[in-house]
Amino acid sequence: MWTSSEIRKQFLEYFQQKGHTIVESSSLVPIDDPTLLFTNAGMNQFKDVFLGIDKRNYVRATTSQKCVRAGGKHNDLDTVGRTPRHHTFFEMLGNFSFGDYFKREAITYAWEFLTEVVKLSPERLWITIYKDDDEAAEIWPQVTNVPPEKIIRLGEADNFWSMGDTGPCGPCSEIMYDRGVEYACSEDCAIGVCDCNRWLEIWNLVFMQYNRDEEGNLTPLPRPSIDTGMGLERLTSVLQGKDSNFDTDLFIPIIKQIEKLTGKVYDPGDAGFPFRVIADHSRACTFLIADGVLPSNDGRGYVLRRILRRAVRFGKVLGIEEPFLYKNVDVVSDIMSEAYPDLLKKSDFVRDVIRMEEERFFVTLHEGMRKVEEILLRTRQQGAELISGEDAFMMYDTYGFPLDLMEDVASENGFEVDTEGFEKMMEQQRDRARNANKGENAFAQDRILAELLAELPATIFSGYNQLEDQSQVIALLVDNEKVNEVWAKEIILVTAATPFYAQSGGQIADIGIIKGQNGTLNVTQVHKIAEWILHYGKLDGKMAVGEQVTLTVDKQRRLDTARNHTATHLLHRALRQVLGEHAQQKGSLVEPERLRFDFSHLAAVTEEELCEIENLVNEAIWSMHDVSKVVKSLDEARDMGAVALFGEKYGDQVRVVSVDDISMELCGGTHVNNTGEIGLFKLLSEGSVGSGLRRIEAVTGRYALDYFNAVEKELKSIAAVLR
Template sequence: MMTPNELRQRFLQFFEERDHRVVASSPVVPQADPTLLFTNAGMNQFKDLLLGNETRDYTRAASVQKCVRAGGKHNDLDEVGRDGRHLTFFEMLGNWSFGDYYKRESIKWAWKFVLEELKLAPERLYVTIYKDDDECFDIWTQEMGLDPARVLRLGDIEAGDEENFWSMGPTGPCGPCTEIHYDLHPEYGPMTFGVGYDEDRINEIWNLVFMEFNRDEDGTLNPLPMKSVDTGLGLDRAAMVVAGRDNVFHTDLFTPIFQSLFELLGQDVGRDLDAFYKSDNFTDYAVIADHVRTVTFAICDGAKFANDGRGYVLRRILRRAVRHGRNLGFDAPFLHRVAAAVVEAYGDIYPELRATGQEAAELIRLEEERFFRNLDRGLELFEDAAARAESEGKKTLSGQEVFQLHATFGFPPDLTEIMAEERGMSIDWESYESLWKEHQETSRGKDMYADAAGVGDWETLEEGPANTFVGYGTLETHTTLRKVRRLPENRFEVLLASTPFYAESGGQVGDRGQLLGHGGELVLEVEDVQKAPIGITHRVRLVTGEPDFTGEFIARVDPRHRQKVACNHTATHLLHAALRDEVDNAIFQAGSMVGPDRLRFDFSYGKPLSADDIQRLEERVNGLIRQRLDVTCHTEVDRDTAVDEMGAMAIFGEKYGDKVRVVEIPGESVELCGGTHVANTGEIALFRITSESSVAAGIRRIEALTEEGALKAFQQERAQLRTLAEIFKSDVTNLNERARAVLEDRSRLEREVDSLSQKLASRGADTLVDDAAEVDGVKVIATAVATGTRDQLMAYADNLREKLGQTEAVALLASEIEGKAALICVVTDAAFKARKVKAGDLIKRVASHVDGRGGGRPTLAQAGGQNPAGIPAAVEAFEGAVQDALS
């Protein structure tokens, strides 16, 4: 029987023998495609090829693509564990034609592969096609010899039914498709293959998409410049049918993960798997196995946990897995340990897992710990809410309760729904979604061009690739423009035949500079440079001249911008090495930003750095700068050689090919890095840390300056010290002692002021008691007083209470303190006992006049308000409040 690893390799070999270029999988975190949450199909990396915006030196391709379907149009998250065929992470075996072969060849080769390579029985195979695809029907029935009764027509996009019409998302390439299905249970007897067939029995394994259209935002289908083929054979499902199973989790792809869970739970690793598959809690194992694959692959490809977008989906997936782990008995973080089994199982196929798997496991552990801290409290609150609803005869949890569990304790609503279903309850989705939408609106950001009108289509000026970077060796080159498209505000995006401009990558910002055309008459300011599937894109602004993009251009990088960025980038390598040597050798880089004006470096560490740590880091880095160490860039190094022999560190979240670039600072740092660097550490001149803070659980951030920026920071601080010295009437040398003496004098004066205020309050209290009004035999005092602090106001109230003694009396003191209203109500013990008057009730009556609220004990209550102008009204209303309380 063919193993999953053999199946993967045999697929690629099959199509390579048919002149297909084998192409590596792209990351599951999409590169430069804002329309996608995750890479959800093999065709994502070929989008511009299918649209006709790009050409390559091949027209046929094959790959094994890592895919995640857990959001957007293609979202299988809620189905995982409920059936035996859906996954959030899977591998898609695919073959493509870009304007080459079409329906006939793709169907013929797919049929040959399933019959001769997978050795599937033809009597167990069925096919679906789009409703009016007669060409496809004839190929299947007349050329492949398939019984017409085994071919089913589905779909009607005009009616909103997109069965057998595939699209990557709401916009983009799309077209009709034909699907190959497999009968998992022929022993159930004959069946009619028609609308409403049992999908648990007849399972789709391969989809052949015929890309003919490009769907725009209003749903219009525009013909593509060429007809292409995009096929997808799910490895998990193919492995399932080859193994004679009816559940994707019953294959060798998941066995190592299950065995890892067995070991962590103290169970027999060699237990009978067939019996295990039938166990009551198998669903819990399956959900965990699927989810840990998804999270591990996504984190290793650079994704991060967050409160929105892709990061929120990952957080949701992890928390679902944790909850199922609780069902199995895990009461502490465990997924990070299972992630190691994923790395071990897939590391030889996807080297990025081995390169960054340890760092990914650490981020998973930190996220787990964060959720476990809230998990017990969240479960407790859910049980309370469910019990309360049941006691009231309700079968629905309110949207407010579901929202509270989500917003406060991180419970994704689908988790709450599952727990509710286990108790025979549902949740109020409409109310929840309204609350969540309102919550999201408060923090929603917008890309500056995301919704901009006037973004044109790409115009091709000349054919050829547009991803040739020559900027390591030169800052200026002669080139031509290959593609251009218009942006708003007299801006354009352009692709060049070759470019010296570094595109933003690895945390380093893109170069800036100019494109000069037509003898310098046309000047384009290069504002940003990005990598995209179509090529290296330059966002430019028209400065002078007419936008004629033909002919030769001079591409000129701003040398000062490049130099400042290079200083900051090399400094991050020195800082990384210093952190590991001076603070903790287990620290790893978790992100960075390198610009011309500053650098930002994120790293794994569980506590703030001390002042001594920061000083040691600065001294270490500046010492290396003074040593003027050469910085060597090794190019085209075999990745295994770089890591295993040179000891190069792979930076977490970065993507590396088989050949890598290694940046070495002898004796200090060896890292895989594609960025630009100084030739010698002495060029950095100076290094200065400006801040150290937390950015996430277990992740710290250092911000720093180098070269001219660091010097300016020191100069600014020196100027500030001189200004402070002048204010304190001192010189800089003696500033500390002078400032300490001034603060001591201030503390002494504040104590004296408080003492005088209490004496004045005592005298004022005598006057207030003498002038008190009387309501039904109770003395009533209500007045505004001048105090500087709440402590002074409280001292005034204490003096007044002492003067009132055992009389039946109530009093309200009001004062404006730091621009806000402060109220204190005093009720003597005699008034409370004899008249049942409560200070809290009285102050609530008058606090509204100052736009505030209050409360307290029966004999003493306080209130604060934002409207000090309402103090006179509060004082005036107090006597009426007392009358009402006594009546």
């Protein structure tokens, strides 16, 4: 019998043999995509490639992608455990073509893998296609011998895929597995007629061949692409002959662990619903926390908190009255560590986060239930049947009592909750939607600029070795339009090469001037979009495309920023030495004046620990270690032991920044050549910015000296008063 690990491995190896590059699963936290709460499909990490904003050094890729659907538009949370197929966390097997092969090859590969590699019976397979996709209708019987009566045409809702309201889209073909007439819901059971347990969607092949404009018009893409997705859990259930995903080797060890914790025996029927919820949610919590999500009251953290607390509530249904979910982490890690070895390294931290959240929730339940009983009594005395949105929000805001739990308790007592009123009050407190719109607007703006620059060569970055360069202007942009020349305006300027560092990796952009024959651009911001570095600023005078210009970076600002960036690497290593390897970077801001560093840690850092951390950084500075920067393949860098940072997107070639044997990280930022150039490091503050998330602020070099001078001045002033 196939194991889930063998299926995953065979899939990736099959497509590797077909010329595909195996690409590692991206994080569950989408990188550079503010439109998504979580990674929810295999194509997410290639979205910029499909849109033409990004390019890779391969045109065929294959992945086994971690996905979560538990918030926003794609939300399977409420159906988890009730059906045999829905999950919050799942893996999507996929193969992708970026303008290389198209329908015939995609169909051939899918059919060959299913019927020849994993040996599914062709008799069990049916095909659905988009009603107007005559090309697919012609190809399927040619390459698979599927009879025409088993190729079903369906409408846009079922067999046409879009990335959004506008942009790349196209018809899709779905491969359906017929589980047998014994699973039919009726005599009329058929694909497209019912959605019963007989027909199981195995694989979706999306043929991206059109671009949809704002009016809904479809125009052919110059380079059609392929995006396919097949759920590992579903395929595993078929190959292991199981009626439910929860009966496969991906879930059974977790269910066995729950049996051990509860002393109860799992029932695959309705009575096993709590077991299935806990098993599913154990996977989601483990992977989300391992990918850097921590419980909180908004955004991704709120979704994680909701999943975790939902599992705890179903534990109570099974009679568990103390923290238990954290005990499932090791089981999940054992099942998945072959594909995701980092899980084992992070399991201690994941366990601690879950246990602490469980402990908080049990306190919340105890304190909150007394208040809920008061609300229920008051509502009953008023003769009402609806618990007000104000009361529900008060319970959420003051006691951390989740809305879905409030709804459950209300329902058990014959009441409903005014969810609309609750949402109105939530909207007053949060600006999540507004921030999301800003992110979507920024994403759309990047796409517009990428389309304008599409025919231009990539910008060469020369700023690692020099702060001044001469180059040719290859594009001038004003109000999202290309112009050949421009006078005294706010503009975007693109050159063939530039020494200006674009804002990325937590490091702010360079500033400086770009001087032409008849004008000077004051550069106030620099961004990188796909392959191009864009200089933003106010032009004094005139500039034209084709003109030779001199680009000069502000030297002092660059040096101050480089000091802080190298100090950030030293701080990261010191934190891990003092606090433990779980103290991973979760965010940073590197400016000329200061640095800010966010890291994972479940308790306040003590004064003694802060002192030790500061001393370690200063010792590294005063030891005058050389700082080397080399370019390696991603695999070589990992083999060297280089630290890859959470939330960063890496290409096949990466820059490794090393401080002798103290620190080694993947980093594209600017750094000093020797730690002695940093001069001095001073911690200014340490505090909490969220559950399990701490923040340090610090200064280096002349700004550290300014700090000590200010302290000395203040002490002298105090001494004068006391005298």
